[in-house]
Amino acid sequence: MKKALLILIGAFVSVSMFAAGAKEAPPTGPVTIEYWHINSATFGEKAVVNSVNRFQELKPNIKVVHRFQQGSYGGLLQNLQTAMAAGNPPAMAQIGYNNLLFAMHELPHTPIGNFSKEDPQYSAFINGFIPGLADLGKDAKGVQHAVPYALSVPVLYYNADLFKAAGLDPDKPPVTWEELRKAAKQIRDRTGEYGVGLQISTSNNWLPQTLIESNGGRFLDEKGEIGVSRPEVVEAYAFWQQLAVVDKSLPVVTDAEQEQAFLAGRLGMYVKTSASMANFIRQAKFTLRTAVVPGWAGKQKRIAVGGNALFIFGKDAAQQRAAYEFIKFLTSKEGQTIWVLDTGYLPVAAGVADDPNYLKEYFDRNPLTKAALAQLPHSVPWMPFPGPRGQQAEQVLIEAREAILGGAPVQPTLITATERLKALLR
Template sequence: MTEPVHRSADSRTRSRRRGLAALGTAALLVVSLTACGGGAVSGKSADGRTEITVSGMPPTTLPAGRKDFLAQVKAFEKANPDIRIKPTDALWDAKTFPARLASGQLETVFRVPLTYPPEMIERHQIADLSKEIEALPHGAEFDKRLLAPATDSDGKVYGIPTEVYSVGLVYNRELFSRAGLDPDKPPATWDELRTAARTITDRTGVAGFGMHTTDNTGGWMLTTMTYSYGGRMEKESGGKQVTAFREGPTGKALGLLKAMRWTDGSMGKQHLRGTDDLTRDFAGGKVAMLLGPPSTYGAYVSKFHGRPDAYGQAPLPSGGEKATLLGGGVAVVSPKADAAQRTAAAKWIDFFHLRTKYDPAQAAERTAQVAADKNPAGIPGLPFYDAKVSGPAAAAEREHSNVPLKNFDPYVNSLGTTEYVVEPPVAAQELYAALDSAVQAVLTRESADPAAELEKADRRIGPALDRSQR
């Protein structure tokens, strides 16, 4: 899943052009990733320059953003006079992407969700960028956890992350205080979360915890919980990915939700909510805790007018493993690209997407611009590089931030020791959809049996897994 951005159109494209791409979900989250549409790889332009096509240009309906994007193209070409960029404005569409990929008509550089590279690597649909990444500024200092989704078993890297997020615990600090809980010490385990949710409900009358359940978000967040219990949703068997969510950890997560709903009464009575619904209720003080990445703050403040000081962000509670779901987008390159084009592509990705991650001046400029547009600026996120590289850029960003940074400290302080697990590698959205029903069942029917609901979900997802691996 990827997370939606809640900013004005032009400010969204302005921040995006400086490397702050928007992430989001088909539910909570989901990235508006661009890909597809352009022609075949071009090779050399008429004047002998290396020519590449790239996705990501805003459409004509966003004239300011389109103008800014083209200005970035012009600046890149000035800095790299031997390269010519041909941008396209085709948008990512999960329904049409497979056909466009099979037709070979994607751009030289296009972006996909982090779930896609493993299968594309296996099918030789994207280029090995290992050497090109090593040649980039700070290429050797990339956080290997972020490169892992695009890395094969031999250690070759086939993509460059452009935006990433990890799911944590979002909580209302004011409700914690009203319930007599310490807002600076959010729950670190699921047992602690259960206790805190019950306490908040008993002392304030507010639902202590809310769970996503619709539009694939229920399965997405159940997957996240499963990772924290040490489980996985899929595993390899006989050369294919098969379901793994009936092996124990997912059942524990689903059982916890059922107990909180029916035994504790700490989840309220509204249980058919997607990302916007749940964020709206959270901003309105109707829910004390939910799962989400730090970017939830953007919608919480800008779209639903939540109180900035009440927002808290912590790492995902542990069920035995300090692990959480890693999502986002990765830029990949057509396998048709020759050596010169691969080098040009890597340079463009670095110029357009990565500079704010390691260049303090770029980070400061980007954050100041977003803040000037009256949008949440400098929301803490995952560092792309090791501390000596990411640290100065993050510090520059903090100087211009307009968010309550201290409220994100529990999350930020956990990043160095958290395991990031990518979303299921095959038919992830179909799997999430099947699991939505399981989550809904245990929250709306007291008689629902978690094991039986997971068995039903297993039967539903089987055909989709088979189709995806033919």
């Protein structure tokens, strides 16, 4: 009797729990596709909803269900890996550029290029991108795996009030890193506030890539050799160290801390992604100005882009086809207009920025974003280390940077890092 009661309770508990979870209704309509994105209600969800609605009008037989994923690209990828392991991936998803190589080589997907035979308008679609940008979705063999969607570049944000207080001309922001160093020191000396902050991350080396590649260095060269301890790289890191250790114009703090310092008006310049623009405009009380990211005197700038590319992960042909159609819409002039207006990302479609029917008025109205747009001709793919241990290798560089900014000698630190990288990437 007593045991029966126990069992009864156990059964009741399990039944009541299962009963609460009624199964989902089967999809209605011809094709329903799921689209995973990272656009929260305060950053781009409106653009996603508007795009989905507009697409619905254009292609009534494709229903797009959009699913917001928490925790940015890392969070999305984590859930995507889990969903794939369980055998139910979404039809398509945004993949951050830093995970592009991983997605291309490790995640089961349908390359966009597969549609080149099927779709007579395929070449028009690819040629609709700003020249060179579609290549961001290609691998070394030239296969078009994905197409770029969100595009951001580093921008030099600066506090015009602090510039004036330091006796600098806000209309003449620094153009080279050497000028930036001088301006930063002047701000530090004359106002007592910090001069400059460079965006850093605890999981990638996005801005350092721009700094190093613009100086002619490469973390990994074309032959696949590690270039971390070569003179161009050493020079760039040494420059960074001098800002922090010699001039003390650059605070050695976390990125969240320098962002708060900048918003508080206690940091003169801040090199950070263009995606932060709207947030800065909203939270800065001082006169916020922007300029193109500085370069090294006499050298060609190479700016690593951030943002995301669109991948097709759907399992059956109808889903893949539908996802392809939606991707074409999202990267079209109309799709890009909806997207850029709400997110402040840079457009990937050619000609849309100067087109009075689309984004011309927006760019005229927002001079701050012009700085970002002006960077596009110098854009290069964001290149994390490739291979199964690529992401782990990023950590080696992060720790080298932390050591260098903490005052460790630059060259020996980078030589040690090279050895560690060799061991990891061999």
